[in-house]
Amino acid sequence: MSKYDIIVLGSGPGGYVAAIRASQLGLKTAVIEKESLGGVCLNWGCIPTKALLKSAQVFQYLNHAEDYGLRADNPDKDFTAVVKRSRNIAEGMSKGVEFLMKKNKIDVIMGHGTLKKGKKISVKDDKGKTTDYEADHIIIATGAHSRELPSLPQDGKKVIGYRKAMTLEKQPESMIVVGSGAIGSEFASFYSDMGTKVTLVEFQSNIVPLEDEEVSKQFERIYKKKGIKVMTNSSVESVDTSGKKVKATVKTKKGEEIIEADVVLSAVGIKTHIENIGLEAVGIKTDKDKITVNDFYQTNVPGYYAIGDVTPGPALAHVASAEGILCVEKIAGEKVEALDYGNIPGCTYSNPEIASVGMTEKQAKEAGYEIKVGKFPFSASGKASASGAKDGFVKVIFDAKYGEWLGCHMIGAGVTDMIAEAVLGRKLETTGHEVLKTVHPHPTMSEAVMEATADAYGEVIHL
Ligand SMILES: Cc1cc2nc3c(=O)[nH]c(=O)nc-3n(C[C@H](O)[C@H](O)[C@H](O)COP(=O)(O)OP(=O)(O)OC[C@H]3O[C@@H](n4cnc5c(N)ncnc54)[C@H](O)[C@@H]3O)c2cc1C
Numbered sequence: 203m204s205k206y207d208i209i210v211l212g213s214g215p216g217g218y219v220a221a222i223r224a225s226q227l228g229l230k231t232a233v234i235e236k237e238s239l240g241g242v243c244l245n246w247g248c249i250p251t252k253a254l255l256k257s258a259q260v261f262q263y264l265n266h267a268e269d270y271g272l273r274a275d276n277p278d279k280d281f282t283a284v285v286k287r288s289r290n291i292a293e294g295m296s297k298g299v300e301f302l303m304k305k306n307k308i309d310v311i312m313g314h315g316t317l318k319k320g321k322k323i324s325v326k327d328d329k330g331k332t333t334d335y336e337a338d339h340i341i342i343a344t345g346a347h348s349r350e351l352p353s354l355p356q357d358g359k360k361v362i363g364y365r366k367a368m369t370l371e372k373q374p375e376s377m378i379v380v381g382s383g384a385i386g387s388e389f390a391s392f393y394s395d396m397g398t399k400v401t402l403v404e405f406q407s408n409i410v411p412l413e414d415e416e417v418s419k420q421f422e423r424i425y426k427k428k429g430i431k432v433m434t435n436s437s438v439e440s441v442d443t444s445g446k447k448v449k450a451t452v453k454t455k456k457g458e459e460i461i462e463a464d465v466v467l468s469a470v471g472i473k474t475h476i477e478n479i480g481l482e483a484v485g486i487k488t489d490k491d492k493i494t495v496n497d498f499y500q501t502n503v504p505g506y507y508a509i510g511d512v513t514p515g516p517a518l519a520h521v522a523s524a525e526g527i528l529c530v531e532k533i534a535g536e537k538v539e540a541l542d543y544g545n546i547p548g549c550t551y552s553n554p555e556i557a558s559v560g561m562t563e564k565q566a567k568e569a570g571y572e573i574k575v576g577k578f579p580f581s582a583s584g585k586a587s588a589s590g591a592k593d594g595f596v597k598v599i600f601d602a603k604y605g606e607w608l609g610c611h612m613i614g615a616g617v618t619d620m621i622a623e624a625v626l627g628r629k630l631e632t633t634g635h636e637v638l639k640t641v642h643p644h645p646t647m648s649e650a651v652m653e654a655t656a657d658a659y660g661e662v663i664h665l
């Protein structure tokens with residue numbers, strides 16, 4: 203039986219990053235994967251969706267060429283080619299992980315892994331052959347898939363999940379998107395910008411309900427302006443797929459409404475891969491669909507660890523990777539600190555983009571802080587005007603007493619790249635005064651962070 207220092211079950215951004223860090227630290231490492239290297243993120247999540255969104259953005263630029271003094275008469279699209287581009291990019295990224303595994307001398311074992319007692323895993327390959335492997339430490343990084351609601355069973359044709367939504371053979375004329383988290387909002391944006399008539403149904407009172415309320419409201423205004431029908435405080439109770447179109451019964455505060463569309467996308471969250479991986483046989487504890495771990499990702503059974511979507515905390519690629527690195531460094535005896543889950547950025551790559559970190563205004567008030575809030579709209583930014591991207595704003599929240607940067611919330615073009623400033627500032631425990639006195643390059647969208655901070659302190663220049 204092959205023996206390793208570390209075996210990682212699952213090769214998503216949690217698993218493959220953990221394996222590379224383990225190899226860097228001199229540990230003999232293997233990764234087990236049943237599908238494609240790179241997991242959901244590279245193959246069915248972060249990367250292919252961003253490729254689709256980029257195509258939609260280019261299409262929008264072409265449609266609005268005249269705004270820039272240019273002509274692109276009757277711009278057209280080839281939906282199949284758009285999907286193909288996205289799939290090719292995902293495939294290339296997965297090959298990149300294969301290269302990284304080789305470069306770092308990590309063994310890749312393809313097949314379905316099942317945990318066994320005594321720090322062993324048995325792997326069944328696609329020919330049905332089973333082989334057992336052993337390690338001193340086993341890291342579970344098996345991720346998640348689309349959650350199915352009983353009222354919204356996915357048939358893969360008229361009611362679909364995210365995988366099908368990024369590989370449809372034909373662009374639907376109309377689509378109902380159920381759920382306005384990151385998945386629902388990104389697909390609503392992509393399909394709407396490509397010309398599909400989109401209805402977005404959200405159970406909560408705001409779309410992107412985890413964001414600061416002002417961001418959610420602005421997002422809703424922009425989505426409505428794009429032509430998306432936004433239905434909040436609403437849920438799809440049932441779907442009738444017997445006809446050519448899907449008929450969805452939507453329960454709203456005012457009663458029931460029947461909406462017809464070519465397809466319904468269910469984007470109501472995820473279900474973790476904790477079944478059929480041997481957790482029960484080993485005695486590993488779970489709670490509410492997640493594997494229970496401590497600050498360093500150790501499960502209740504010594505030698506078994508869990509990271510990424512399969513554990514509590516935000517289900518994000520950068521979180522999975524950070525957890526993987528920390529878990530391995532702790533195993534290797536490095537001096538490490540637990541991850542600060544209060545300083546994790548969240549980004550939605552829709553048009554407009556949303557990015558945030560830290561507390562919302564409501565959360566800061568509820569936590570008892572006396573706060574200073576500043577806001578700077580992109581309509582007052584020179585770079586935004588030059589770019590034709592005046593929709594959106596930056597909002598900052600500081601503790602009035604000590605100047606601690608409690609939260610930063612952005613909506614608009616390119617903000618997903620801008621949020622890192624606030625994440626780093628908060629990590630380095632900067633103050634509002636220091637942000638205000640940090641010279642930002644002109645003209646950039648990032649000046650809005652400095653100006654929003656100046657607004658919080660009554661010193662804003664361009665408003
Ligand atoms: C449409 C979509 C868009 C997203 N966009 C973003 C984004 O822009 N930014 C962001 O931060 N996050 C995004 N996410 C979330 C992100 O993809 C996940 O948080 C991330 O992939 C989790 O990483 P992971 O390593 O925990 O698991 P995964 O990436 O899910 O990988 C788990 C791997 O384990 C394998 N596996 C499972 N069970 C077994 C087994 N028994 N044996 C062998 N292999 C097994 C699976 O095949 C899979 O490859 C998106 C998700 C979706 C669905």
Ligand SMILES: NC(=O)c1ccc[n+]([C@@H]2O[C@H](COP(=O)([O-])OP(=O)(O)OC[C@H]3O[C@@H](n4cnc5c(N)ncnc54)[C@H](O)[C@@H]3O)[C@@H](O)[C@H]2O)c1
Nearest residue numbers: 381382383384385386404405437438469470471517549550
């Ligand atoms: N850009 C990104 O970082 C990105 C992109 C996609 C996915 N992800 C991650 O993947 C995970 C899954 O994403 P998601 O958007 O599916 O989940 P989510 O939990 O973020 O959002 C689901 C939304 O569906 C709503 N909802 C639930 N049941 C409903 C119902 N019956 N009717 C109407 N609305 C209903 C919820 O209120 C919620 O707003 C999340 O953790 C997300 O962070 C991240």
